[in-house]
Amino acid sequence: MTPRPRKKPKIGFDSGPVGGWGSAKSVGEILIREHIPVSGPALLSHQNKPDGYMCVSCAWAKPAKPHPLEFCENGAKATVWETTSRxxxxxxxxxxxxxxxxxxxxxxxxxxxxxxxxxxxxxxxxxxxxxxxxxxxxxxxxxxxxxxxxxxxxxxxxxxxxxxxxxxxxxxxxxxxxxxxxxxxxxHESSSVALPESIGASVGTAVLSDFQNCDCIFYLGQNVGTSSPRLLHDLQDAVDRGVRIVTFNPLREPGLERFINPQAPSQMLTGKETPISSEYYQVKNGGDIAALFGVCKALIEADDALHQPGFTRVSGSDAEPDDPANAAAVAFAASMRAADRKHVLDHDFIAEHTSGFEEFAAAARSYEWRELEQVSGLTREQMMQAARTYASSDAVLMVYGMGLTQHVMGVQNVQMVVNLALLRGNIGKPGANICAVRGHSNVQGQRTVGITEKPxxxxxxxxxxxxxxxxxxxxxxxxxxxxxxxxxxxxxxxxxxxxxxxxxxxxxxxxxxxxxxxxxxxxxxxxxxxxxxxxxxxxxxxxxxxxxxxxxxxxxxxxxxxxxxxxxxxxxxxxxxxxxxxxxxxxxxxxxxxxxxxxxxxxxxxxxxxxxxxxxxxxxxxxxxxxxxxxxRLFQPGGIPRPLPARERRWVTPNGKANFITPPRLFPQFESVEDERVLHLTTLRSNDQFNTTIYGYSDRFRGVDGTRRVVFLNAVDIARLGFVDGDRVDLSTAIEPETKRMVSGFRIVAYDIPKGCCAAYYPEANPLFPLSHHDEKAKTPAYKLLPVRLSRSETAPLE
Missing domain, CATH: 3.40.50.740 (Rossmann fold)
Structure with missing residues (x-):
């Protein structure tokens, strides 16, 4: 069979919420296209069931008590794609x-x-x-x-x-x-390197029941709508019982904003949506360490104010007695007193279970708010609000994905998540753990049974x-x-x-x-x-x-x-x-x-x-x-738990403690990119793909249909660089100038993304990434942050 001709690209439509009739239609279309409209649904009824098969798409767990249909849109596409009659x-x-x-x-x-x-x-x-x-x-x-x-x-x-x-x-x-x-x-090699140093475990400590026991979720760098939509059930259940979800992500992603459960008839018939994120912070590409340092700084200084009458910050050149941030810390402390909370930080946990707190706290205090704002792309008030939400919660679940790991500083990104969790003892108790959302089914398991280059x-x-x-x-x-x-x-x-x-x-x-x-x-x-x-x-x-x-x-x-x-x-x-x-x-x-x-x-x-x-x-x-x-125990409902001492607050580290590890800087040091025309690129998956597998050419969630050769930009940057929405551009790498790396014929799409940033699909943008562009320790390719330049293209689009 020769390739089918594709329809003319359509850009900028509103997809509505994730899930709902859009998901149902998409699954129906691929069942018909792959010629299995009858056998496909029968097979899907066994997907992720206790006695059935594990989805070949993402690595989310089989629940002990599954939903009637325990698959998502992308999981259904993966199953249909593999069981096609072609x-x-x-x-x-x-x-x-x-x-x-x-x-x-x-x-x-x-x-x-x-x-x-x-x-x-x-x-x-x-x-x-x-x-x-x-x-x-x-x-x-x-x-x-x-x-x-x-x-x-x-x-x-x-x-x-x-x-x-x-x-x-x-x-x-x-x-x-x-x-x-x-x-x-x-x-996730960044996780495999970072977590052992911090907590003595090579994987996240969360279990499914943590989603039922938490009262807050910090959700960082993971697009649930495209990467692991089944997780939306857990997020929806959490929201329904009043859990606040605090999201850090560069782009506004529909899956992190609103959801209609395709398996809930009342929602499908009425169109009732579940709002996912109660707070949504659009951090710049690569600004995660600065954003998390800002949250930690707000927590630490509020705790200082709570225990120090007449508190005045003494670190940082912007720490004047009448500085608004000083007043904010005092007000933060006062709100904790009013809520009858004696501490912002969990001092007992820090003293008994951790090492390195004083060095980390000193670093957090020393950063100036204006530097944290510049690097993170967030305002001081946004970071302080996230801190207030965190401090008012008793069991916070930290969820993160490759938006944090695929960076030049990926290991430090993960360790900052752990640092934030350690400040209030949010590891090793019901509802409070680290959840590293893995991309591919069993990518974690193969390491468990010996697939490793490290003897x-x-x-x-x-x-x-x-x-x-x-x-x-x-x-x-x-x-x-x-x-x-x-x-x-x-x-x-x-x-x-x-x-x-x-x-x-x-x-x-x-x-x-x-x-x-x-x-x-x-x-x-x-x-x-x-x-x-x-x-x-x-x-x-x-x-x-x-x-x-x-x-x-x-x-x-x-x-x-x-x-x-x-x-x-x-x-x-x-x-x-x-x-x-x-x-x-x-x-x-x-x-x-x-x-x-x-x-x-x-x-x-x-x-x-x-x-x-x-x-x-x-x-x-x-x-x-x-x-x-x-x-x-192979088919035990809910699965066989892998023993992880950190879940029980036993730290298998050289010093027997969970470790605060202080990143040496806020942002990677790139050479020769002091140019206002340079943008910071991140790569994305569409909702019509999984990893390198492309099921189709419709990214319904971002309003792109019929093409994958697009680059998402902030409207301000489009105008500043002399382009208009819809222009064709070439992207070239702005580091390692001795080797020319370019991808051509990409269409500009205006999108809600921080200024100075841009995004394009993986793997189409992969030729831009030098082999040397990776985390120093983990060697994870840094697909989420690369300096690039845009130039007007003369190349015909390869749709």
């Missing part, structure tokens, strides 16, 4: 060369449908041609044996199950490689004991390291367990050019994408069963397991018929590759493939505390 079969590949397919857009490649047969690239015809599974395994194994292990990359997408991920990391390590980059490197985070001694081999101890490649190694010709092979690495990674143009020089590329996938049509000297496309499909092995139908955003393990059982009889399961493919590659191994690969419960027993033997009773 097929990218042998006839399709016989009709199209890879050179031709390189010119197709991302949506058009995936829309061809499910892959049906193992394929090998044929150089003579430039086409994928069918190959037997055994031949594929044998050649891949032969090639891998000829390449040094340190030059082979084993990438993992977040969709792989715990069972598959465990097998994959074991295969890589027995082969001799610690190069285990994964999609977590691209999104100190893997149980290497235990693996050596169980499987009788000497694991490599050298530090492997994360995502940024892989890109660098490929670009410099150091990597020779790339094995991909799902995902679309080339589109997800930064510095796209340079990476694609280097990718073609790889000796071997192997893609385990369900649908075609760009990482499959750009290829190495030898290339294989290995189609696998999807999580939604019935997986029958020697012992019968199998189940797999997934870890959610709130660190609970859930069983998942496929319900759809396989797309092709030629498909193998992910565990079967990993076992086939391992047996063909490894000279010898004590791993019972065939037994594991025959019965996945044996893989789970092996996982439990490797991680006995984390996975106690794994098989017996």
């Amino acid at each position: 097929r990218a079969d042998r006839a399709f590949f016989a009709a199209h060369s890879l050179a031709e397919l390189e010119g197709w857009l991302d949506h058009d490649l995936e829309e061809q449908g499910r892959l049906t047969h193992p394929m090998r690239w044929d150089e003579a015809t430039d086409k994928y041609v069918p190959v037997s599974w055994q031949s594929a395994f044998e050649e891949i194994g032969r090639e891998l044996r000829g390449i040094p292990p340190e030059k082979v990359e084993f990438y993992t997408s977040g969709r792989a199950s715990l069972e598959t991920s465990y097998m994959y990391q074991l295969f890589a390590r027995i082969f001799g490689s610690n190069n285990l980059p994964d999609s977590s490197n691209m999104c 100190d985070l893997a149980p290497l001694d235990k693996l050596a004991e169980l499987y009788h081999f000497d694991p490599p101890r050298w530090k492997g490649h994360g995502t940024v390291d892989v890109c660098k190694a490929i670009r410099e010709g150091e990597s020779r092979a790339f094995i991909s367990l799902g995902g679309n690495f080339l589109r997800a990674a930064p510095d796209t143009v340079a990476l694609e050019a280097a990718w073609r020089k790889l000796r071997l590329t192997v893609q385990i996938a369900t649908k075609l994408n760009r990482s499959h049509v750009i290829h190495g000297e030898i290339a294989y496309l290995l189609p696998c069963l999807g999580r939604l499909e019935i997986d029958t092995q020697a012992s019968g139908p199998q189940a797999v397991s997934i870890e959610s955003s709130v660190a609970h393990f859930h069983g998942s059982r496929g319900r759809a018929a396989p797309a092709s009889p030629e498909l193998l399961s992910e565990p079967a493919i990993i076992a086939g590759l391992a047996k063909a590659t490894l000279a010898e191994s004590s791993v019972p690969w065939d037994r594991w493939v025959a019965d996945y419960s044996e893989i789970r027993d092996a996982i439990e033997r490797t991680y006995p505390e984390t996975f106690k009773g794994f098989n017996q």
